[in-house]
Amino acid sequence: MSIFNLFRRTNSGTVARERLQILLTHERRSGASPELVALIHREVIAAIAKHVDIDPDKVEIEIQHRDKVSFLEINLEIPAGETARAA
Amino acid sequence: MAKVLVVTSGKGGVGKTTSTAALGAALAQSGQKVAVVAFDFGLRNLDLVMGAERRVVFDFINVAQGDANLSQALIRDKRVDTLYLLAASQTRDKDALTEEGVKRVIDELRERFDWVICDSPAGIERGATLAMRYADTAIVIANPEVSSVRDSDRIIGLLDSKTLKAESGEGMEKHLLLTRYDPARAARGEMLSVEDVLEILSIPLLGIIPESQDVLKASNVGAPVSINATSSAAAAAYIDAARRLCGVPVPMTRPSEKVSLFGRFFGRRAA
Numbered sequence: 001m002s003i004f005n006l007f008r009r010t011n012s013g014t015v016a017r018e019r020l021q022i023l024l025t026h027e028r029r030s031g032a033s034p035e036l037v038a039l040i041h042r043e044v045i046a047a048i049a050k051h052v053d054i055d056p057d058k059v060e061i062e063i064q065h066r067d068k069v070s071f072l073e074i075n076l077e078i079p080a081g082e083t084a085r086a087a
Numbered sequence: 088m089a090k091v092l093v094v095t096s097g098k099g100g101v102g103k104t105t106s107t108a109a110l111g112a113a114l115a116q117s118g119q120k121v122a123v124v125a126f127d128f129g130l131r132n133l134d135l136v137m138g139a140e141r142r143v144v145f146d147f148i149n150v151a152q153g154d155a156n157l158s159q160a161l162i163r164d165k166r167v168d169t170l171y172l173l174a175a176s177q178t179r180d181k182d183a184l185t186e187e188g189v190k191r192v193i194d195e196l197r198e199r200f201d202w203v204i205c206d207s208p209a210g211i212e213r214g215a216t217l218a219m220r221y222a223d224t225a226i227v228i229a230n231p232e233v234s235s236v237r238d239s240d241r242i243i244g245l246l247d248s249k250t251l252k253a254e255s256g257e258g259m260e261k262h263l264l265l266t267r268y269d270p271a272r273a274a275r276g277e278m279l280s281v282e283d284v285l286e287i288l289s290i291p292l293l294g295i296i297p298e299s300q301d302v303l304k305a306s307n308v309g310a311p312v313s314i315n316a317t318s319s320a321a322a323a324a325y326i327d328a329a330r331r332l333c334g335v336p337v338p339m340t341r342p343s344e345k346v347s348l349f350g351r352f353f354g355r356r357a358a
Contacts, residue, residue: 011275011276011277012276012277013273013276013277013278013279013280013283014276016232016233016278016279016283017279017280017283017287019233020233020236020237020279020283020287021287023237024237024240024287027237027240027241028240028244
C-alpha cells in the first residue's frame, strides 16, 4: 500500500477529489438552493427597474453563511444622474 | 408499520432501479413483507428489471386517483412471495399526480408492509421530490465519479429541505450506497476512493457494490441480482446492505481489501 500512497498525489482519483471539494465548497456556500439566488436576482432587478434604470449586468447578489447567520449582499450600480421616477 | 425508504441519486444511470430491486428482494428473502414502488412516471423501468413488465395492469396513478385499489395494482413477485411491485404509469400525464395522492398511497402501503422502497427518477424535478417527500430514510446512490458525487450532494441538500422529515425538524436519515465500484481502478488511484466520497458527502456508508457483469445479466433476464446471482460479489454486497438496514452490524467488506487480503495470504504462504 505504501507504494500506492507515494503516487497518490499525482493520480486522477486525487485530482477528482480536489476538484470536487473546491466545487462543492463553493456550491454549498451559495446557499441550500442555487435557484434561490437566481430567483432573488431576477426579482430584485425587476423591483428596482420599476423605479430606476439599471443595467441588469451590474447587479451582484451573493449569499454568505457565517456561523449561524446568513448574509444577503446586493450590490447594484445606478447610473450617474439617475433619479427615482416615482419620488 | 413499514419503514419507507427512498432510493435516490440525482444523476441517472448510477443504479437506483437495480439497487431498489436488489435491496427489496434481499429484504423480502429474509421473510419481511416488501413493496418496491416506481416513481419514474412517464417512463417505466422497475417492472422491467423485476421481470414483471407483462403483468402490469394497474399502476401508481390508477391507485392515487382511485381508479383501482392497492390490492389490484400490487404485483406479487413470482420468486419471492413476500415481495410486491407497484409500477409507475407509462402513458398518463405525470402532472396527474398530486402530493396528496402520493401521501395516500404511501400511507396505505405503510400499513400493509414492513418495507416500502421508493425508486426515485433521476433529476431534481417533481418525480424525484415526490419520491422522497414521505420517506423515513434515504439511500443515496453514488458512483465513485465526479458528476455523480456532485449530484448526490445536491440531492442530500433536497433531502434536508424538501422532505416531511426535514420540515418537521426530525431530520432525514441518510445512507450512502456506493455502486459500480471497480477495485482494480481504485487500486491504481484512477477513481475517487471510498474515503474521498465519504469525506465529501459526509453521510454514513450502507455498502459498496462492486462493478459486476452479473448486474447487467440479472437485468437482462428481469431478476433482482440479489436473487439471480447469489454467489456474485454484487449480490453479496446487496444482501449485506439489506441486513445493515435491518440493524444487523455486518462488517463492511471492501472489494479492494478482499483482493489485497487474498494476496497477503498467498504472499505469506509463499514466504
